[in-house]
Amino acid sequence: MKSLIAVLGPTATGKSALGIALAERFNGEIINCDSTAVYRGFDIGTDKVPIDQRRGIAHHLIDIADPTDEYTAAQFARDAAAAVADIHARGKLPILVGGTGFYYRALTRGLFPGPGKDARLRARLERIAERKGVETLHRMVSRVDPESGARIQARDLKRLVRALEVYFQTGKPLTRHFAETVSPLPADVRIGAVALRMPAPWLAERLARRVDEQFEAGLIDEIHGLLAAGVPPEARPFGGLVYRQAMEYLNRVRDEASTRALIAQENRKYARRQLIWFRKEPNLVWFDGPGTNAEVQDSVIRELAARDLL
RNA sequence: GGGGAGUUGGCGGAGCGGUCAAUCGCAACAGACUGUAAAUCUGUCGCCCCAGUGGCUACCAAGGUUCGAAUCCUUGACUCCCCA
Numbered sequence: 457m458k459s460l461i462a463v464l465g466p467t468a469t470g471k472s473a474l475g476i477a478l479a480e481r482f483n484g485e486i487i488n489c490d491s492t493a494v495y496r497g498f499d500i501g502t503d504k505v506p507i508d509q510r511r512g513i514a515h516h517l518i519d520i521a522d523p524t525d526e527y528t529a530a531q532f533a534r535d536a537a538a539a540v541a542d543i544h545a546r547g548k549l550p551i552l553v554g555g556t557g558f559y560y561r562a563l564t565r566g567l568f569p570g571p572g573k574d575a576r577l578r579a580r581l582e583r584i585a586e587r588k589g590v591e592t593l594h595r596m597v598s599r600v601d602p603e604s605g606a607r608i609q610a611r612d613l614k615r616l617v618r619a620l621e622v623y624f625q626t627g628k629p630l631t632r633h634f635a636e637t638v639s640p641l642p643a644d645v646r647i648g649a650v651a652l653r654m655p656a657p658w659l660a661e662r663l664a665r666r667v668d669e670q671f672e673a674g675l676i677d678e679i680h681g682l683l684a685a686g687v688p689p690e691a692r693p694f695g696g697l698v699y700r701q702a703m704e705y706l707n708r709v710r711d712e713a714s715t716r717a718l719i720a721q722e723n724r725k726y727a728r729r730q731l732i733w734f735r736k737e738p739n740l741v742w743f744d745g746p747g748t749n750a751e752v753q754d755s756v757i758r759e760l761a762a763r764d765l766l
Numbered sequence: 767g768g769g770g771a772g773u774u775g776g777c778g779g780a781g782c783g784g785u786c787a788a789u790c791g792c793a794a795c796a797g798a799c800u801g802u803a804a805a806u807c808u809g810u811c812g813c814c815c816c817a818g819u820g821g822c823u824a825c826c827a828a829g830g831u832u833c834g835a836a837u838c839c840u841u842g843a844c845u846c847c848c849c850a
Binding site: 467490491492501502526527528529530531532533555556557558559561562565566567568570571572573607608609610611612613614615618621622630633634637692693695696697698699700721722723726728729730732733 | 793795796797798799800801802803804805806807808
């Protein structure tokens with residue numbers, strides 16, 4: 457019987473610290489489950505744990521993609537499953553740590569084995585949306601795949617494009633592919649998932665403090681460095697939280713003080729979406745953070761030990 | 767001291783006699799999510815309820831005109847700009 461521990465929950469609740477504490481105590485290695493931390497060079501804004509603070513614990517799936525790559529949930533599911541197998545093979549305990557719910561779901565429940573992105577097809581569909589309105593795509597989806605049409609909201613461009621992309625590439629509606637969905641994880645892996653949470657006002661305070669720390673740690677210099685190294689401003693990770701707002705600041709959309717406030721605010725909204733996501737995740741045990749707290753760590757260990765996962 | 771502009775729901779900001787509980791944006795709140803997910807999208811958003819072509823209170827304040835006012839008039843308070 458092999459265990460996989462997962463430390464999940466909203467941003468800034470101390471997941472990394474809890475993960476490292478568990479790894480130190482139970483001969484574990486960390487697997488990142490954060491969609492942006494996979495990109496090299498994006499360190500400060502993604503709150504990566506610096507190497508000298510990892511206490512010698514191996515961290516997987518961090519810094520594995522170039523900023524110009526388009527890393528996806530499907531790729532993550534494959535890479536993470538491989539990392540889990542590798543860690544198990546070496547007789548160690550894999551500990552998944554991160555806040556990207558979709559990545560966690562892709563790993564634990566799988567994505568349907570359909571085709572990936574087709575850039576030309578997407579461009580074509582997006583052009584149709586531009587010319588005739590997104591609703592046109594929704595009508596197209598409803599015609600070829602009524603179930604998806606009912607499920608996907610009429611203006612949700614990305615999902616509509618995806619549904620049509622799958623249909624045009626396979627001749628089969630997206631919904632029919634779902635039946636073939638399987639987790640890439642071997643069947644004998646037992647998952648022990650815990651999530652950290654915190655009262656909203658407390659989290660808001662931590663988020664505001666973290667933004668200030670990121671600026672003091674040289675967030676803006678990091679961005680200048682990336683741009684100087686030739687990373688285009690359209691690169692995927694620049695479009696995400698913290699970096700998007702910081703880029704706008706560099707483009708003089710707003711001053712630094714309001715940029716910091718905006719980033720904190722966007723982080724709060726993100727934390728909210730993460731909570732909504734993880735609340736629906738089955739078999740997940742919640743703990744009141746922060747994960748740096750020794751008592752919290754102890755109760756997590758007790759819980760996992762009681763379920764014979766450690 | 768003189769001249770001009772303004773005061774609208776948590777904020778910004780439309781509306782300029784009826785169809786206005788008041789366009790829209792933001793925030794807030796609730797939610798969706800199967801290969802971009804730190805992304806993308808949706809709903810609610812004055813108060814009350816038997817939840818409806820329902821009731822009540824509302825557009826700085828007080829009066830007035832009118833069948834009817836956030837919209838017009840008078841006075842007052844406050845804010846901003848220009849000239850002294």
